[in-house]
Amino acid sequence: xxxxxxxxxxxxxxxxxxxxxxxxxxxxxxxxxxxxxxxxxxxxxxxxxxxxxxxxxxxxxxxxxxxxxxxxxxxxxxxxxxxxxxxxxxxxxxxxxxxxxxxxxxxxxxxxxxxx
Amino acid sequence: xxxxxxxxxxxxxxxxxxxxxxxxxxxxxxxxxxxxxxxxxxxxxxxxxxxxxxxxxxxxxxxxxxxxxxxxxxxxxxxxxxxxxxxxxxxxxxxxxxxxxxxxxxx
Numbered sequence: 001x002x003x004x005x006x007x008x009x010x011x012x013x014x015x016x017x018x019x020x021x022x023x024x025x026x027x028x029x030x031x032x033x034x035x036x037x038x039x040x041x042x043x044x045x046x047x048x049x050x051x052x053x054x055x056x057x058x059x060x061x062x063x064x065x066x067x068x069x070x071x072x073x074x075x076x077x078x079x080x081x082x083x084x085x086x087x088x089x090x091x092x093x094x095x096x097x098x099x100x101x102x103x104x105x106x107x108x109x110x111x112x113x114x115x116x
Numbered sequence: 117x118x119x120x121x122x123x124x125x126x127x128x129x130x131x132x133x134x135x136x137x138x139x140x141x142x143x144x145x146x147x148x149x150x151x152x153x154x155x156x157x158x159x160x161x162x163x164x165x166x167x168x169x170x171x172x173x174x175x176x177x178x179x180x181x182x183x184x185x186x187x188x189x190x191x192x193x194x195x196x197x198x199x200x201x202x203x204x205x206x207x208x209x210x211x212x213x214x215x216x217x218x219x220x221x222x223x
Contacts, residue, residue: 033212035160043152043160043203043214057210060117093159101207102150104171106159 001025002094007110010084018079018110020094028072029098030105034079036090037109044090048101049077062088084114118143120206122215130223135191137218139204144185148208151180151189154217155200163202164189196222 006018020032034047047068048057056068067080077094091111097104119142129135139149151164162171164180167187177192191198199222204215 035214042201042217043154043205045205045212045214048210048212057212059211095160100165101148101212102162102165103152103160103205104162106161108159 001105002096002107004092004094004107004110007092007112009113009115011116012084012086012114014084014114015080015082016084016112018081018092018094018112020077020079020107022075026072027070027075027077030096031099031101032068032070032077032094032096033101033103034066034068035093035095035103036088036112037093038087038090041090047079051098081112084112086114088112089114117211118145118206118213120204120213120215122204122218124218125216126219126221128221128223129194131194131196133194135194135198135220137189137202137220139187139189139215141185141187141206145206145208147182148206149180149182149187150205150207151178152203152205152214153198153200154203160203191220194220194222198222 031050046059049068065083070077091109093109095103095106147167149167152160154160167182168180181188201217201219
């Protein structure tokens with residue numbers, strides 16, 4: 001139900017923009033999170049935006065480098081990632097639900113690899 | 117920030133056994149605790165929210181409870197399809213931290 005895109009291979013210091021799109025429903029009513037998982041590691045919450053875009057939060061590890069936003073006209077939520085580091089290498093999931101901070105709906109993830 | 121810990125880090129049990137996983141928050145988070153199941157190669161799946169509410173469609177052998185800042189996920193009657201890693205997550209306030217995970221295997 002959620003589909004991520006925009007991942008790829010980027011050198012350290014580079015930028016990527018991830019997108020989370022919804023299939024068959026409106027994302028504008030959903031609170032959306034980005035969660036990442038490095039190879040063989042656990043889940044790492046990194047960012048949240050509520051349906052009204054008036055509550056936005058980041059993990060300390062990405063604060064000042066990543067920016068979450070939503071485009072209701074395109075029915076999508078984006079994660080702009082700047083000044084990427086090797087430790088940002090991971091599978092990035094978008095996940096969320098309506099009216100709650102729990103993660104009911106998940107995408108399959110998009111791979112981000114930061115390497116020279 | 118509030119830290120989330122889980123124990124054990126892994127458990128191996130027989131089919132039909134009762135399996136208990138504990139998640140502890142370093143400070144009070146009320147009932148804002150969710151449990152997720154992640155099978156290899158798949159996205160996580162929400163099992164429990166508000167510490168003890170079973171998500172629709174999740175088998176009744178999964179249950180959650182809370183005592184202070186200690187939360188428990190119980191699988192009553194382990195099934196082969198329950199082989200997965202289980203994560204707790206706090207969502208009372210940001211950051212919405214996950215626990216480190218507990219891997220559950222079948223003997």
